[in-house]
Amino acid sequence: MKVLFIGGTGNISTASSKLAIKKGIDLYHFNRGVNSAKISGVKTIFGDIKNPKDLEELKKHTWDVVVNWIAFLPEDIENDIQLFKGKTKQYIFISSASCYQTPLSYPIITESTPLKNNLWEYSNNKIKCEELLLQAYRKVDFPITIVRPSHTYDIVIPIAIGGFNEYTTVDRILKGKEIIIHGDGTSLWTVTHADDFAKGFVGLLGLTQAVGHTFHITSDEVLTWNMIYKILADSLGCEAKIVHIASSFIGKIEPSFKSGLLGDKSESVIFDNTKIKTFVPAFKATIPFSEGIKRTLKWFDENPDKKIINPKTNAQIDKILAAYKKLFY
Structure with missing residues (x-):
C-alpha cells in the first residue's frame, strides 16, 4: 500500500x-x-x-x-x-x-x-x-x-496553560512557583x-x-484536570502549588488564553470510541497518562533544547495570579 x-x-x-x-x-x-x-x-x-x-x-x-x-x-x-x-x-x-x-x-x-x-x-x-x-x-x-x-501528546506537555510546545509550567512546578488550573479543576478531560x-x-x-x-480516536481514560496536573507533578517528584481560577477570569485578564479555554478545555468531555473500535477491532488505548507523561518528560530530559521556558507566558501567568489575588485575597 x-x-x-x-x-x-x-x-x-x-x-x-x-x-x-x-x-x-x-x-x-x-x-x-x-x-x-x-x-x-x-x-x-x-x-x-x-x-x-x-x-x-x-x-x-x-x-x-x-x-x-x-x-x-x-x-x-x-x-x-x-x-x-x-x-x-x-x-x-x-x-x-x-x-x-x-x-x-x-x-x-x-x-x-x-x-x-x-x-x-x-x-x-x-x-x-x-x-x-x-x-x-x-x-x-x-x-x-x-x-x-x-x-494527543508525545513530545508536548498536554496541559491548558504554559504547556504543549512549552516547558513553562513544568519549570514553574520544579521551581516551586504557583501554577494555574482553570476552573475548580473538576471538569473531565481526556489526553x-x-x-x-x-x-x-x-x-x-x-x-x-x-x-x-x-x-x-482517543483514550478511554477520563481524568479531572486536577488529576492531570497532580499526575504531572508526581511524575516530576514535586508537589504543585495550584491556584484555581475561573476560565472567564483568565480570559478577561489574558485574552490570548480565552479561545483555548472557553472554546475547548473548560468543557467536560467523555468520548465514546465505539465507532473506531468497530472499524478497527484491534484498537485499544493502553497507555495511561501516568505512564505516558513519564515518557514525555524523559524525552524532554534527552532533548534539553526543547525545554522552552517562555518569559511571555511566565509574565502572563504572574499577571493573572496578581489580578486574582488583588480581587479575591
Whole structure:
C-alpha cells in the first residue's frame, strides 16, 4: 500500500509514521525537512504543500492513501481536492475534536455530536474544512475520511496553560512557583498518547469501509484536570502549588488564553470510541497518562533544547495570579 503523509514528523504523526512502516506500508512524507525527526524506512519528498512549484513531483504519483496532517484552512482543502482528485483511493483529513458542539448539550461525544464551536477560530476553520470535504465526497466522489484527535501528546506537555510546545509550567512546578488550573479543576478531560492514537489511525489507512466516514480516536481514560496536573507533578517528584481560577477570569485578564479555554478545555468531555473500535477491532488505548507523561518528560530530559521556558507566558501567568489575588485575597 502506497501512502503519502503531508507532514508526518510532528507530535501526533511521528508515531503513526513509525507504526505504518512497522506494518510494511510504503510510506512517503512530503514536507520541508524542518523537523529533525528521522524515521527509518520513510521516503521523503522535500517541498512546501503551499508552494505550487514544489508540487511537480507529487503530481507524478498516484496513491492508495493521502493524509494531510497540516491542513488548517479551507483553502488548504480546496488545493488538496484539486491536487489529489483522481490520484488517491482515500484522502484523510486530520480535523479536531474541538469542532464538536461547544458548549455540549449532552456530555458523551459520538461522531454524530453536532459540529459547532463559535468560540475558537481554529475549530471553526476545521469545521469549514470538513464541510468542503463532505461536499466534494457527495458531488464528485472525492474519497474522504475525517479523523478528529483530541489533545494527543508525545513530545508536548498536554496541559491548558504554559504547556504543549512549552516547558513553562513544568519549570514553574520544579521551581516551586504557583501554577494555574482553570476552573475548580473538576471538569473531565481526556489526553491520548500518540502511540495509542496510531493504533486506531493506521488501521484506517486503506480501509475501504472508512471512506465517507468520520472518526475520533482517543483514550478511554477520563481524568479531572486536577488529576492531570497532580499526575504531572508526581511524575516530576514535586508537589504543585495550584491556584484555581475561573476560565472567564483568565480570559478577561489574558485574552490570548480565552479561545483555548472557553472554546475547548473548560468543557467536560467523555468520548465514546465505539465507532473506531468497530472499524478497527484491534484498537485499544493502553497507555495511561501516568505512564505516558513519564515518557514525555524523559524525552524532554534527552532533548534539553526543547525545554522552552517562555518569559511571555511566565509574565502572563504572574499577571493573572496578581489580578486574582488583588480581587479575591
